[in-house]
Amino acid sequence: MSGINGVYENIIGASDEQTALRYWAELGYRPLIEGRLSRDAAYTLYGVDSALRSIRLQNGSSDTHGHVRLMLWEKPPIAGLGRVRPMTIGSRWFASRTADIVRLRDAYMDAIRAGESWLVSDLIRNIITQGQEANGFYDRFRGVREMLVLGEETRHVYFQRYGYDVPGYGTIHDQSPLAVSEGTHSSIVIPDLAHLDFYTEVMGLRQEQQIDAPPATPDPRPDVTMFGNSDGLSVLMRREGEIYRYATFVTPTENVGRLYVFQPQDNSPNLQSRARPGVTGLCLLTYKVSDIEEYSRCIAESAAQNQTTIQANEFGEPAFCFDAPDGTAWGLVGS
Numbered sequence: 096m097s098g099i100n101g102v103y104e105n106i107i108g109a110s111d112e113q114t115a116l117r118y119w120a121e122l123g124y125r126p127l128i129e130g131r132l133s134r135d136a137a138y139t140l141y142g143v144d145s146a147l148r149s150i151r152l153q154n155g156s157s158d159t160h161g162h163v164r165l166m167l168w169e170k171p172p173i174a175g176l177g178r179v180r181p182m183t184i185g186s187r188w189f190a191s192r193t194a195d196i197v198r199l200r201d202a203y204m205d206a207i208r209a210g211e212s213w214l215v216s217d218l219i220r221n222i223i224t225q226g227q228e229a230n231g232f233y234d235r236f237r238g239v240r241e242m243l244v245l246g247e248e249t250r251h252v253y254f255q256r257y258g259y260d261v262p263g264y265g266t267i268h269d270q271s272p273l274a275v276s277e278g279t280h281s282s283i284v285i286p287d288l289a290h291l292d293f294y295t296e297v298m299g300l301r302q303e304q305q306i307d308a309p310p311a312t313p314d315p316r317p318d319v320t321m322f323g324n325s326d327g328l329s330v331l332m333r334r335e336g337e338i339y340r341y342a343t344f345v346t347p348t349e350n351v352g353r354l355y356v357f358q359p360q361d362n363s364p365n366l367q368s369r370a371r372p373g374v375t376g377l378c379l380l381t382y383k384v385s386d387i388e389e390y391s392r393c394i395a396e397s398a399a400q401n402q403t404t405i406q407a408n409e410f411g412e413p414a415f416c417f418d419a420p421d422g423t424a425w426g427l428v429g430s
Contacts, residue, residue, distance in 0.1 A: 098385030099299050101160035101345070101352010102281045103428060104151070105189045106379040107248060108172045108372070109165045115248070116150070116165075121202075122191070123271025124152035124163055130409030134169070140403055141416060143373035145170030149409040154191075154277035155268035159383070160352030161191075161277030166372065175369050175376035178214045178245040181331045182339055182359045185366035185422075186284040187377040188243070188250035192265025194274035196240050196255040202273060203244055216243040219330045221254075241330045248376040252282075252330065264351045280353035281380055283423050286365060288358050290398065290420035291342055297397045298382070298390075300344040300354065307340050337361055346382075354380075356421075371424040372416075379416070379426050387413050387429035405429075 109115040116126070128151045132140065137147040146169040151162055166172075179186060193199050196218060203215045222228060222238045229236035237258030244251045253275070254265075265276035294300045333339075337359070344354040372378050384390050391405055398420040408414035413429035 098430075099346050099348070100383050101349040102189075102278065102354055102380055103160055103352070103383040104162045104164045104379075104381040104426075105187075105278050105281055105377060106164040106166060106372075106381065106426070108175060108375045108378050109167055109248060110172065110375055112150070112165070112167055118249070119152050119163060119165075121272050122275040123154045123268060123273070123277075125154075125270075127151045127153040127162070128410050130411065132409050136406065140406055140408060140414065141372040142401070142403070143168065143170075145373070147409060151410065154271070154275075155266055157266060157277040160349060161279065163278070164381075166378070168373065172373055172375045173369075175248070175374035175378060176250065176366060177247050177376065178212070179366060179369075181243060181245075181250075182284060182333055182337065182357065182363065183366055184284055184286050184359065184363045185368070185370045186250075186357075187282065187370055187380070188245075188252055189278040189281040189377070190252040190254060191278055192267060192276040193253045193255050194267050196242060196253055199253055199273050199275070200242055212247055214245040216330050216332055218242050221330070243330045243332060246376075250377050261350075279351050280355060282355040282357060283380070284357045284359065284363075285421040285423060286358070287421070288340055288342060288356065291356065293397060293399070293420050294344050294354070294356070297393050297399070300346055303343045303345055305340070305342040307338070365422075367422045367424070379424055381414075381426040381428050383428045383430050385430050387415070387427060390427055391415055 130149055132147045134146045138144050148167045150165045153162055203213050207213050218240045221241050227237045239254040239256050241254045265279045267274050267276045295302055339357055339359045341357045370378055394417055395402055400418045402417040403415045405413050405415045416426045418424055
């Protein structure tokens with residue numbers, strides 16, 4: 096199947112509408128559509144015994160990927176992932192490009208000083224496939240600086256590019272106060288990588304790579320971190336010696352809206368029950384597909400579990416949910 100775009104929505108259980116809308120507006124998101132489900136309809140689609148009101152947020156003109164959806168449950172949601180360490184089974188986060196990562200980090204650090212609850216990593220230099228080490232003033236670093244931000248209801252990675260560009264991969268519009276793009280890629284942490292063929296053979300994604308990351312060790316470069324609070328191990332706040340494996344996926348039609356699937360190689364607790372609808376914070380990812388009936392049939396014939404029937408979601412779109420064979424909760428939305 097090829098009728099699938101990049102990760103369409105990062106869905107967040109919000110405890111307060113106005114607080115959430117104000118926060119996401121600073122990152123460039125504006126309400127696009129609002130909708131409701133009755134208690135019975137929400138239980139049938141999402142397995143949550145509560146009426147639901149949702150707001151889909153759009154960043155700039157991005158319409159095929161990178162949206163945020165706020166879920167506002169009539170029954171108070173239970174605690175989600177919060178500030179759980181990234182490399183925990185069930186953990187999720189998503190990434191966005193920024194034009195000024197130092198200013199963005201300053202905003203979060205000022206919020207901490209004002210009494211807000213955030214966990215913010217250092218700014219880490221990352222040499223990626225297009226990148227190079229700096230060899231002096233004239234032969235400059237090319238790559239990204241990254242940081243991770245964990246809050247009670249949000250889990251972000253931000254990156255800023257230096258010395259290169261990838262057109263269309265993270266579009267920053269003029270009305271984004273903190274110069275942040277739409278979500279460019281989303282990440283999940285699963286118990287093992289034994290079911291990656293589900294994402295290719297059933298979901299129709301294309302696997303790009305599978306990598307064993309080296310053990311986390313402090314970086315000897317004096318400038319690899321800034322403001323020093325995570326020992327320069329990695330933007331994912333790994334403890335020294337920790338290792339993980341990961342795979343990346345793209346859709347046949349888009350380079351952006353990628354999916355990163357991580358497997359920790361230590362005895363991580365499994366918190367997948369705290370990353371599904373009915374909790375606060377990141378709880379669900381969706382893809383938008385052109386033939387939802389065909390996807391429903393293929394997923395029903397796979398090793399996926401807890402699949403719901405196709406029905407109208409909060410916005411009147413055909414949708415259903417399921418748990419992938421690795422235990423991750425997913426939703427599909429028909430186009």
